[in-house]
Amino acid sequence: xxxxLVFFCAALFFVLSISTAFGFDFSELEGAVSERTLxxxxxxxxxxxxxxxxxxxxxxxxxxxxDDPKGYTGLAHMFEHMAFKGTEMxxxxxxxxxxxxxxxxxxxxxxxxxxxxxxxxxxxxRIAILEEAYDAARDASFELVVPNAYGETIDREGxxxxxxxxxxxxxxxFYSLPSNKVELWMALESERFFKxxxxxxxxxxxxxxxxxxxxxxxxxxxxxFEELRCMSFKAHPYGVPGIGHMSDIQYYxxxxxxxxxxxxxxPSNLVVAVVGDVKPKEVFRLxxxxxxxxxxxxxxxxxxxxxxxxxxxxxxxxxxxSQPLYLxxxxxxxxxxxxxxxxxxxxxxxxxxxxxxxxxxxxxxKKNALMIQGSADFLAGKYPSIAVMITMPAQGHTNLECEQxxxxxxxxxxxxVIPDEDVEEIKARAKAAFIAGGGFGGGLNSNIGLAxxxxxxxxxxxxxxxxxxxxxxxxxxxxxxxxxxxxxxFTEDNRNVVMMNNAES
Numbered sequence: 416x417x418x419x420l421v422f423f424c425a426a427l428f429f430v431l432s433i434s435t436a437f438g439f440d441f442s443e444l445e446g447a448v449s450e451r452t453l454x455x456x457x458x459x460x461x462x463x464x465x466x467x468x469x470x471x472x473x474x475x476x477x478x479x480x481x482d483d484p485k486g487y488t489g490l491a492h493m494f495e496h497m498a499f500k501g502t503e504m505x506x507x508x509x510x511x512x513x514x515x516x517x518x519x520x521x522x523x524x525x526x527x528x529x530x531x532x533x534x535x536x537x538x539x540x541r542i543a544i545l546e547e548a549y550d551a552a553r554d555a556s557f558e559l560v561v562p563n564a565y566g567e568t569i570d571r572e573g574x575x576x577x578x579x580x581x582x583x584x585x586x587x588x589f590y591s592l593p594s595n596k597v598e599l600w601m602a603l604e605s606e607r608f609f610k611x612x613x614x615x616x617x618x619x620x621x622x623x624x625x626x627x628x629x630x631x632x633x634x635x636x637x638x639x640f641e642e643l644r645c646m647s648f649k650a651h652p653y654g655v656p657g658i659g660h661m662s663d664i665q666y667y668x669x670x671x672x673x674x675x676x677x678x679x680x681x682p683s684n685l686v687v688a689v690v691g692d693v694k695p696k697e698v699f700r701l702x703x704x705x706x707x708x709x710x711x712x713x714x715x716x717x718x719x720x721x722x723x724x725x726x727x728x729x730x731x732x733x734x735x736x737s738q739p740l741y742l743x744x745x746x747x748x749x750x751x752x753x754x755x756x757x758x759x760x761x762x763x764x765x766x767x768x769x770x771x772x773x774x775x776x777x778x779x780x781k782k783n784a785l786m787i788q789g790s791a792d793f794l795a796g797k798y799p800s801i802a803v804m805i806t807m808p809a810q811g812h813t814n815l816e817c818e819q820x821x822x823x824x825x826x827x828x829x830x831x832v833i834p835d836e837d838v839e840e841i842k843a844r845a846k847a848a849f850i851a852g853g854g855f856g857g858g859l860n861s862n863i864g865l866a867x868x869x870x871x872x873x874x875x876x877x878x879x880x881x882x883x884x885x886x887x888x889x890x891x892x893x894x895x896x897x898x899x900x901x902x903x904x905f906t907e908d909n910r911n912v913v914m915m916n917n918a919e920s
Contacts, residue, residue, distance in 0.1 A: 455710060461688075481797070573592060
């Protein structure tokens, strides 16, 4: 989960690192980036950095868990997994035969799913027969698969860092290659959006189900956070776990997944960023040749659902034989709202590290907590989100003691104006933390980090140049702004609490 403060820090280090390397001033930096939009709507952003013969590539899809269809929760996350399963050109010993076997696999699974959906009226004997046929069909189609063909191709050609991630608002694919492999990247990356093959889908679905068990169902924090998320949003899909509900994961069909792909993974809903030892004209020429093959389809509309204003505190107490845990959330605006830099600053001052109000109170002085952490934007930022604080009481202390300290810290900042010198320290701390190695891809002194930020700002704000306006937004924050947002957003009626108490104590 990334904080909006990261974007500010990214902007700063982007300026510092590139101006150092190239001797550019601020205006020259913006001029170092080229862009092109293809006829099918794909936006391509290129930045030259000729200090090493490598280039990094980011494909940023404007789709995440928030866009999952009803009954298919977690599907965007599933596509993070499916991205590396190959294409028609890569990953099969006989693509036409594989397609035939995949069709059989789909047919049997849909029959099995339909019978299971009958509930207590289902025919158990028929289910047993269909399960046996389903397993056989999966094994038959897998016999024609070349496992990990995509990844092995990238490794063989000198690629590094092949990976992807999915969040509530985005799905991002990225890796780096020697700079003489730009055409290879164009061919491979465009092909998986042009002619994807959802091979091994049912096998990978089982992997995702196990991931859910390990991440949420078997971990106290996972269970507690899922409850907090669902409780915080009763209307907006931010309340749905990004990994999906177990019953939905086991329900996915390839037909439903393909329909989702066809709607969201279209050129007009993608941004490609290339940073490194490349020439923009050549990158654009290759993009026209490879990405231009994909037909235009309009980008999907944003989610229309608006979370209604919360009318009072929501609270849940869970019992578990584990370390006690306390989580609290407050609704905050979307990432582009003018108040967000001040909310970032408020959260940093309240619980952002060893100099924060709550760290000094709870851990140094009272010693009633093992940790205190917070995020001004725990989920994402395309839509109004939540600020979250998490703490664990120390032995001999309780969640309620920690809660009291958190509420007192918030009240203190609502009633008192932070000294101006502390406001400046908040800003300096953010800069120093990021320059020391935060951000996407290991810091904004890397090609991959720069590509991430260019793509992120283009997608989230509509223009990568807005990266630079984040400096103005954060520098405009005043002590009065911080006090104002504390009073406006961090209120009892806007609060959601989940406590996990130790059932054995």
